[in-house]
């Protein structure tokens with residue numbers, strides 16, 4: 001390679017790739033659209049699995065740093081019926097394989113582990129084009145360009161690199177989350193805090209569910225999942241927080257007040273997050289000098305695996321390049337073959353049989369697979 005590995009996107013997948021390459025002494029640059037590491041909040045908690053995400057952090061030589069940011073007790077798990085009856089209450093004894101961390105903290109340890117200047121902030125890719133013989137030109141929104149021998153699209157759902165390899169585009173997956181935060185839960189939202197417990201809580205029902213996590217700093221993070229067409233959400237004015245909250249809460253009329261409080265007592269305006277997915281089994285023919293990882297390659301509706309898989313992709317690609325630095329095509333072929341075969345859902349997911357849980361409704365943000373794996 002005559003140029004550093006060019007990675008588009010400083011999400012968890014792109015950063016793990018850059019870090020694993022760095023561990024092996026291979027130069028990379030990461031071009032990120034965000035103007036700075038703090039430009040955007042990084043979302044809530046992620047459970048990092050011992051069979052994928054943790055393997056990636058091990059390859060990145062960051063497992064101690066990871067253990068230092070694990071939030072104790074957050075692997076506890078409750079399942080509630082819509083009337084508040086506790087159907088399952090599992091404590092966190094510290095031995096589970098899915099410790100929870102704040103996504104922002106995980107991103108921070110990855111950023112801190114890279115040489116200064118590795119990430120080029122404010123570098124939004126506008127276009128990419130092949131130049132032949134495995135070389136590609138990348139054009140940025142500010143008009144700047146670069147030419148690279150190895151281009152990796154780690155730029156998420158709406159990847160600007162993917163069109164080089166595939167005509168697939170994400171489609172609405174039928175379900176959306178509405179996210180809400182409740183702060184100072186123990187003192188200001190005691191009933192909701194008790195319902196959630198020390199870790200995660202899910203109250204499932206066909207076509208609608210309330211999930212909540214207890215995040216760092218005594219914050220409850222609610223995810224309301226509703227299986228509705230996009231038109232239904234478009235009719236709600238999310239710029240009017242009170243009206244949007246009332247409309248979403250109406251879907252849960254008759255549910256226990258400690259559950260609906262997770263919607264109506266929000267300290268933040270409700271945020272709509274529609275779920276998109278690439279076609280199942282999305283793949284492409286090998287093209288020299290370019291590949292994809294993470295959501296750019298295999299976006300699914302949230303199922304608790306996406307970030308873990310993006311990190312594993314980054315680690316596996318980094319290791320493949322390090323093993324064959326003089327035969328990049330063989331490295332990319334080996335990486336892609338293994339990635340295409342990797343399930344994008346937790347295999348245990350299909351067996352969910354807790355009362356009231358619709359296992360086909362794949363929106364459980366890692367909670368259903370937690371239940372099935374540990375249940």
Ligand SMILES: Cc1cc2nc3c(=O)[nH]c(=O)nc-3n(C[C@H](O)[C@H](O)[C@H](O)COP(=O)(O)OP(=O)(O)OC[C@H]3O[C@@H](n4cnc5c(N)ncnc54)[C@H](O)[C@@H]3O)c2cc1C
Nearest residue numbers: 009011012013033125155156294295304305306307308310
């Ligand atoms: C509500 C929700 C909850 C989720 N919960 C979980 C969970 O609990 N566990 C789990 O494992 N997964 C979860 N996921 C999935 C997970 O967030 C994704 O699978 C994961 O973030 C993918 O990582 P990535 O690095 O591939 O892409 P991303 O995290 O999307 O990162 C892509 C990066 O590329 C940058 N970028 C985009 N376009 C450009 C451009 N044109 N030029 C330059 N940079 C660009 C973006 O700014 C971003 O920094 C959840 C997803 C959602 C929506």
